[in-house]
Amino acid sequence: MPTDAARFPRSSPYWPVVSHPQLRRVLPGLAVSALGDGMAVVAVPWLAIQLAPHGQQHGIWIAVAMAAYTVPSAAGTVIFGRLLRGRGGAQLAGWDAILRASALAAIPLAHLAGVLTIGLYVALLAASALLHSWGSAGRFTLVAELLPQQHHLPANAVLSTIGGFATIVGPPLAGILIGWVGPVWVIAIDAATFAALALTYRLALPANDGPARSESGASRTAGFAVIRQNPALLGLLVLSLGFFFLFGPVYVAMPIHITDDLHASATLLGAYYTAFGVGGLTGGLVAGYLRHWPLRATTIGIVVAFGVAMLPLGLGAPVGVSLPAFALAGFIWAPYMSTSMALFQRSTSTAQLPAVLAANGAILVLAVPLGTMLGGPLVGAIGPRPTLLLCAVAIVALGLIAGAIAIPRRSSRLPGDAAVTEVSASR
Template sequence: MPTDTARFPRSSPYWPVVSHPQLRRVLPGLAVSALGDGLAVVAVTWLAIQLAPHGQRGNWIVALAIAAYTLPSAAGTVVFGRLLRGRSGAQLAGWDAILRASALGAIPLAHLAGVLTVWLYVFLLAASALLHSWGAAGRFTLIAELLPPQHHLPANALLTTIAAFATIVGPPLAGILIGWVSPVWVIAVDAVTFAALALTYRFALPDAGGVHRAERGASRTAGFAVIRHDPTLLGLLVLSLGFFFLFGPVYVAMPIHITGDLHASATLLGVYYTAFGLGGLVGGVIAGHLRNWPLRATTIGIVVGFGVAMLPLGLGAPVNLSLPAFALAGVIWAPYRSTSVALFQRSTSTAQLPTVLAANGAVLVVAVPLGTMLGGPLVGVIGARPTLLLCAVAIAALGLVAGGIAISRRGGRSPGDPIGTEISASR
């Protein structure tokens, strides 16, 4: 009789994803581009510091570069909504890769021409990010187009695990490369990885055709309208917005807590972030095995569990307790994107999914920065450790409130309600 070990890897929930005849041709390109983004985490900020005028190497330069590399995707969701609505997942992801490769590739070219300034650099970073929400929506739409619903969660988890691994490997590798060459050439490598991804989408997947006829002339904000008129999707967006916003102050409070309250060096801060990243990698792998769990209850439970796992840090527990707790928070955090996107994939038609996911991404991309901005004055008023405690309690409370609302709504539905049926079927 065959054992579970003998049936592996075919018994793994990830096997239908990695063995899919089309997805398996795309996954190497996604892994390479994710590594490029991991390199950019360090290279983007380091080059901003080098380009800053002498005597003005303040935090605003780095903040401007980081904002330019992320926030324009929110504007791109609205500006290009009418043009991109109804496109296939491969088209959206491919065009995002082309734009990122072109804009990022222009940075080393401008450097070679001797015309690269801070402002041109920020402009090119902003240009590279314009289709980022659409690209992310395209990747998850592609999953919905190619795989049946029972395989959506493992596929989502595989994409987020690849990204998590890249954020662990990419930054230290970027540090090594910057020690050898200028950060501008590390950004050039990032551009090449996106060019490779664009070619992958172009040649590894069949042409899905143009815009669906029903989508012509649609509003630029159609994705927001779909979410606004669907209580389930609207509730999920509000939950995600609150979750990410409340986590934002942690980025400000953590380093101040380490240096001010614990009187430790930046090394300990790095250890905490590494523990969180490793936990996230483990959590990403675990996420694919949650496919038989009720998705909405699991998503809400993640929020509550994350807040509870953050409590030791806010309560001032010693490092030997708060460090494992922070790693556990990473484990709990990681499946959230996979389960929340799976809920969108189940609740939205394939035709509407790109615009809905792009709208969702546009809102969430500003959530953490807004929370981080709040973190500065909040830490200044109540201190670093109380801020961490407040964030932990608020996140757990947010999840509990969401759970209470979900239970009350479910209790008020009739047995034939489609949403109630979906939840029962996902068990």
């Protein structure tokens, strides 16, 4: 009788995903565009520094540019709600890729024409982000459309792992390319990767209209209404919002902790983020093997465990302890998006899923920036290390509260809560 090792890779939970006749043609395009976005993390702020008017603080324009590259997707969820609700996953993701490619390509074109200013730059970044929540919703909807329920978590993990790999490889690659050709041409490469992704959606998937479009006059906020009416989805959204918000101050506290408390250089800060990224990549690969675990309990457990892993940083542990702990935090963090998306996929009909996921993404895209904004005054008031400790303790408390609320509900099924059903089915 063949062993699991002998049957690998067919015994892997990822085999049905990577061998799917349609998904396997989309995954390379997703990987290429993710790499482009990984490079944009460095290129976007670097070009903002170059375009910022002389005599003005660069930090302000960096913050504005980075916010413009993500935050407008929240507005796009509402603005385009009536138009996009009920569209198929590939169509939504494809339109997002087309808009991203067009708006980002306009940046090097404006540079060549000599008309690229910081204001135009920010406006084009904002335009590129308008459909981002719908595009993300489209990708996870495509998973629900093409795969049976038992393969949703591994498929979500594949998408998350692609993104995690890009965050490790993209920034250093961008640094090299910026030294050769400048940041504006790295953004041009990012635009080309989204054009390749759009072409992939067009050619790799059969043309169809997807689910029936919603009726004329449908609410722009229909996705928010579905979440509000489903206690399970509302609780999951609140948990995710709190989790991401409480992690936001870490982006402010970490650099100051490195410089002021540890008296170290940016090299050590880079080592922490690299360790987190490597842990995240490993955790993303492991996520697919959690498909037989109760997803709700696993999702809440991730929050608690992540907060515990962050405690050594806040407690002032030596680098030899806190650095591996931060890598462990990345390992624990990585499966969260996969498990939470699987809960949405199992708790919502395919027709409603794009609007629901877009609404979820519109809210969550604001969570980390708001937490980061809180980090400035918080670090100023209590210091960087106490801020890290407060974030870790608050995340643990959030998870424990969510667990205490969820436990009494496990024995009773909530209306429309398929997430409860999957707990019994997965046993």
